[in-house]
Amino acid sequence: MTIPYGRQSISQGDIDAVVSVMTTDWLTMGPVVTAFEDAIATLSGTPDSTVVSSGTAALHCAYAALNVSNGDEVITSPLTFVATAATAMALGVKVHFADVAADTGNIDPGSVAALITPRTKVIAGVDYAGHPVDADELASLAHSTGAYFLEDAAHSIASTYKNRPVGSLADITAFSFFPTKNMTTAEGGAVVSPDAALVERARRFRSHGLVRNKEEQRYPDEGPWHQEVHEIGLNYRLPDVLSALGLNQVKRIAEFKARRTSIFERYKEELSDVAGLILPTKRDYVDPMWHLYPVRIPEGRRREVFDFMRNAGVLVQVNYLPAYWHPVFEDLGYKRGMCPVAEAYYEQEISLPMYADLSHDQQSIVIDVLRKALA
Numbered sequence: 039m040t041i042p043y044g045r046q047s048i049s050q051g052d053i054d055a056v057v058s059v060m061t062t063d064w065l066t067m068g069p070v071v072t073a074f075e076d077a078i079a080t081l082s083g084t085p086d087s088t089v090v091s092s093g094t095a096a097l098h099c100a101y102a103a104l105n106v107s108n109g110d111e112v113i114t115s116p117l118t119f120v121a122t123a124a125t126a127m128a129l130g131v132k133v134h135f136a137d138v139a140a141d142t143g144n145i146d147p148g149s150v151a152a153l154i155t156p157r158t159k160v161i162a163g164v165d166y167a168g169h170p171v172d173a174d175e176l177a178s179l180a181h182s183t184g185a186y187f188l189e190d191a192a193h194s195i196a197s198t199y200k201n202r203p204v205g206s207l208a209d210i211t212a213f214s215f216f217p218t219k220n221m222t223t224a225e226g227g228a229v230v231s232p233d234a235a236l237v238e239r240a241r242r243f244r245s246h247g248l249v250r251n252k253e254e255q256r257y258p259d260e261g262p263w264h265q266e267v268h269e270i271g272l273n274y275r276l277p278d279v280l281s282a283l284g285l286n287q288v289k290r291i292a293e294f295k296a297r298r299t300s301i302f303e304r305y306k307e308e309l310s311d312v313a314g315l316i317l318p319t320k321r322d323y324v325d326p327m328w329h330l331y332p333v334r335i336p337e338g339r340r341r342e343v344f345d346f347m348r349n350a351g352v353l354v355q356v357n358y359l360p361a362y363w364h365p366v367f368e369d370l371g372y373k374r375g376m377c378p379v380a381e382a383y384y385e386q387e388i389s390l391p392m393y394a395d396l397s398h399d400q401q402s403i404v405i406d407v408l409r410k411a412l413a
């Protein structure tokens with residue numbers, strides 16, 4: 039029996055919700071998509087949302103909605119999954135990596151400020167492990183220079199910052215519903231914004247850029263069948279079948295958050311006396327829904343501890359290789375050493391199992407194995 043670092047929680051209610059859609063007229067582009075979008079908007083404290091086929095699609099749609107294009111610059115964190123930068127680069131931008139804060143692993147506003155140029159179009163923060171970024175500072179930095187603040191909230195749906203829900207903090211926010219994340223649709227994601235017009239732009243990009251509203255069309259008299267494209271889009275739609283799963287998962291999110299919070303508290307209680315081990319910290323104005331439990335292992339022992347835990351059946355993970363260490367960035371001239379705090383974080387980090395269905399006994403095993411690994 040192995041214990042993964044993250045996994046989905048699927049109830050009979052989730053299964054019934056999916057099955058019930060299978061015999062309706064709409065497997066995709068139907069009413070359950072709209073109902074799921076309403077639920078995500080409510081959870082995020084925003085007027086609207088658009089659901090998409092992955093977190094990567096959500097980021098791509100979000101950058102496209104902000105009109106990011108060739109010649110623009112995006113500033114983001116290296117301590118993230120490569121998609122945060124890759125989706126911006128797919129639109130032709132130059133990406134700059136700002137270093138992170140040593141406590142949260144989140145992008146450091148001071149490092150961001152040093153990278154701003156007249157071409158900066160987006161500052162993209164990542165809520166590492168579920169802990170919200172310094173949203174007020176990043177928003178004011180972005181707005182002071184005419185740029186946008188985007189939040190990659192793949193880890194942090196249902197987290198709050200100064201009592202405001204993630205999704206309502208940035209100009210535009212992207213969620214992921216991959217199975218290891220805080221809630222799932224198997225594959226899926228969403229874009230939310232306090233500005234309904236930005237969500238509408240993301241929705242249009244999600245569906246080929248098609249303009250169906252006659253009043254907006256250039257050739258409205260073409261015929262009743264007519265729809266036209268003004269700006270290029272792609273097909274990133276989420277089907278009703280998967281939206282049904284998402285809609286039921288939203289109903290369970292308070293239960294998921296309570297469970298993740300208690301796992302976090304127990305790790306903190308039972309690991310705080312381990313010499314040299316650095317546990318994740320929480321700033322006092324946030325209430326995270328923890329996606330990861332990132333610990334940092336004493337200097338030079340990460341690989342040994344990782345292998346020991348994996349061999350004992352505890353399938354720990356490492357999050358993340360600094361994005362610019364990927365060969366594709368190296369080949370573009372990005373150099374190691376650029377963001378020393380993020381690099382040091384990566385070199386010490388291990389993500390312990392953290393998911394709603396992790397049992398009390400399983401967590402005991404994880405704690406025990408980590409203690410033995412470091413003994």
Ligand SMILES: *Cc1c(COP(=O)(O)O)cnc(C)c1O
Nearest residue numbers: 092093094118119121192214216
């Ligand atoms: C998971 C993740 C993504 C991509 O989401 P997918 O649904 O896997 O496409 C983007 N950014 C971060 C920080 C992630 O963790």
